[in-house]
Amino acid sequence: MSRARDFADLAGSAEAGGLTGRNLIINGSMACFQRATAATTMTNAYGAVDRFKGFSNGGGAFTGEKYDLTTGEIATTGQYQALKMLVSTADTSIAAADYYALQYKFEGDDLQQLKYGSSSAQSFTVSFWVKSDTTGTYFLTVDKVANGQTAYRIPIEYTIDSADTWEKKEITISPTAGSTSLITSSAGAIGGGTGHGLSLYWGFAWGTDYHGTNNTWGTGTYGTNATANGWMGTVGNDFYITGIQLEVGSATPFEHEPYSVTLQKAQRYYEDSGGGNQYTFSGSASGFGGNTYFDSADFKVTKRAEPTITITDTSGNSGRMTVFQGATGYDNQQVFFETTRVNAFAPRTGGGRTDAGLGRAIWSADAEL
Amino acid sequence: MEDMNITSAQYWQNIDGENIGVVIVTDGKTIHVPIDTNNRHYDEIMRQQSEGLLTIQDAD
Numbered sequence: 001m002s003r004a005r006d007f008a009d010l011a012g013s014a015e016a017g018g019l020t021g022r023n024l025i026i027n028g029s030m031a032c033f034q035r036a037t038a039a040t041t042m043t044n045a046y047g048a049v050d051r052f053k054g055f056s057n058g059g060g061a062f063t064g065e066k067y068d069l070t071t072g073e074i075a076t077t078g079q080y081q082a083l084k085m086l087v088s089t090a091d092t093s094i095a096a097a098d099y100y101a102l103q104y105k106f107e108g109d110d111l112q113q114l115k116y117g118s119s120s121a122q123s124f125t126v127s128f129w130v131k132s133d134t135t136g137t138y139f140l141t142v143d144k145v146a147n148g149q150t151a152y153r154i155p156i157e158y159t160i161d162s163a164d165t166w167e168k169k170e171i172t173i174s175p176t177a178g179s180t181s182l183i184t185s186s187a188g189a190i191g192g193g194t195g196h197g198l199s200l201y202w203g204f205a206w207g208t209d210y211h212g213t214n215n216t217w218g219t220g221t222y223g224t225n226a227t228a229n230g231w232m233g234t235v236g237n238d239f240y241i242t243g244i245q246l247e248v249g250s251a252t253p254f255e256h257e258p259y260s261v262t263l264q265k266a267q268r269y270y271e272d273s274g275g276g277n278q279y280t281f282s283g284s285a286s287g288f289g290g291n292t293y294f295d296s297a298d299f300k301v302t303k304r305a306e307p308t309i310t311i312t313d314t315s316g317n318s319g320r321m322t323v324f325q326g327a328t329g330y331d332n333q334q335v336f337f338e339t340t341r342v343n344a345f346a347p348r349t350g351g352g353r354t355d356a357g358l359g360r361a362i363w364s365a366d367a368e369l
Numbered sequence: 370m371e372d373m374n375i376t377s378a379q380y381w382q383n384i385d386g387e388n389i390g391v392v393i394v395t396d397g398k399t400i401h402v403p404i405d406t407n408n409r410h411y412d413e414i415m416r417q418q419s420e421g422l423l424t425i426q427d428a429d
Contacts, residue, residue: 195407288384305407310400319392319399336381340390340403369409 023255024110026265027051028128028244030066030081034263034270035364037066039086042102046368049083050266051104053368055201058098060091060232062204067240076166077129078254082242091232096208099222100232101141101201102241105369107304108147108190108197113248114175116144117189121175125251126200129243131166135159136229139203140171141222144183147191152182154217155203155224168243170251178216194304196369202241204231267301272364278314281321281347281359292323292356293338296346299365303342307365311335311347314360321349323356335361342367373413379426391425 032050040047042054042064049064056062067084074080083102091098114122126140137157144152154177158169175183182188190197203223212221231237243254273279281294313320315331322329333349349359375395380388390403391414402410417423 293384306403306405308400308402308408308410310398318397319394319401335401336392337390337401338383340401366410367408 020255022247022252023245024106025051025104025244025246026269027262028242028246028254029079029256029262030083030242030244031259031262032266033066034266034272034275039063039065039088041088042085046270046366050270051368052083053103053105055101055103056099058091058095058100058207058232059089060087060098060100061089062086062100062232063088069242073166077168077243078256079129079242082129082131082240085239085241087232087235087237090235091205094205094207094228094232098205098207099203099210100205101139101203101222104200104244105196106198106200107194107369108192109194111190111197112192114190116175116183117149117186119184121184121188122248123172123174123250124246124248125170125172127168127170127243127245127251127254128241129166129168130160131164131240132160132231132238133163134229134231134234134237134239135161135163136231137226138229138231139201139206139223139226140169141201141203141206142173143199143201143222144188144190145196145198147193147195147197149189149191150182150187150219152188152217152219153212153221154178155206155212155214155221157214157224157226160229166240172250176217178213178218180217182217200246204229204239264301267299268304269368270364270366271299271301271303271307273297273362276362278360278362281361283323283355283357283359286354286356289350290354291348291350292354292359293348294346294359296339296344297363298344299342303365303367304369305367306340306342307345307367309337309340309345309363309365311361311363314362321347321359321361323349323353324358324360325353325356329360333359373410373417375414375417375423377426378414378423380428382428388428 036048046053047064067082206223210222212218285293313322338346378393
């Protein structure tokens with residue numbers, strides 16, 4: 001087949017997406033770990049890898065960390081990094097209300113091309129590479145959140161067939177799966193804006209409260225009554241995932257992009273002063289009300305929403321900055337913010353050190369969904 | 370929902386005396402949450418306040 005034919009087929013299959021911008025997942029290559037690369041708890045939190053968070057309810061827990069693929073694994077998957085998850089606290093008896101999953105959240109505006117809420121609603125495909133020491137049935141769940149409409153969910157079973165072996169999964173989700181019309185009805189629309197429009201879950205266990213029918217849209221149905229894989233049952237069980245792609249229509253090859261592009265996309269949701277590095281603020285006005293006002297720190301990328309700011313001084317005191325009067329630094333100066341915008345924040349400190357010329361701190365800005 | 374064990378919460382103000390955020394202590398960390406209904410931490414603070422689980426102190 002000619003190269004021109006390849007391109008034509010690719011463009012056709014991606015339909016509205018064309019050759020680039022097909023993958024609607026940010027950091028599906030697991031290239032960005034801004035927060036941490038070592039094992040970090042993911043209990044209902046963004047732990048290490050960008051854009052993916054843990055979602056759980058129950059006595060168990062799991063961690064996430066960066067995994068570097070071997071040369072052989074790269075040859076198989078085409079990816080050089082993965083998210084490695086480990087069970088850190090086992091749950092051997094999944095109660096009715098318990099659940100454990102990896103979650104990815106989309107902004108509503110980013111998915112309007114799916115045309116949900118109309119008879120023109122589109123199918124889409126989620127593909128990914130996965131490896132685990134625990135074989136059996138797992139779940140991919142699509143959660144079309146309410147966001148002004150009605151929440152509908154669909155659980156889809158997939159299996160990991162061979163232990164400790166990378167396997168490629170391609171799952172296509174129809175808007176009428178199970179012969180339903182929930183998504184094609186007006187209430188099936190994805191709420192627009194920069195708020196939460198849809199989630200994907202890679203489920204390890206769903207309690208009976210959330211069971212529905214495999215590959216069928218419903219309301220409270222995240223999982224099915226398929227025999228549990230038991231992944232949460234033993235400390236140290238592992239689950240690796242990378243090469244995640246969501247695209248309109250059927251599956252096409254993974255859309256690789258430079259690290260710098262992925263990082264820039266991820267920084268719409270999270271950014272920090274650089275792997276624990278200190279950031280220096282210039283004092284811009286002093287004396288008013290016993291405060292020192294500092295020039296703003298401009299974000300590299302405009303945030304999705306006004307971000308939550310975490311800041312520590314150079315000695316690690318939380319909610320504090322180090323301020324300098326001449327060459328002398330003073331730790332533990334309480335910080336507030338004159339502004340927190342989607343593109344910058346500007347701190348101020350009190351404590352009577354009103355002629356501070358510089359301030360130093362380590363900060364992060366979090367605008368995740 | 371975000372797991373947030375909030376042990377204190379207080380509004381903070383800008384130079385004009387307007388409440389523009391809530392400073393909270395959660396799991397021993399102090400974090401500054403802007404008043405923005407599109408911020409998931411602010412949503413969680415409002416949820417806990419509406420359920421009577423949290424009281425936000427006035428700004429100093």
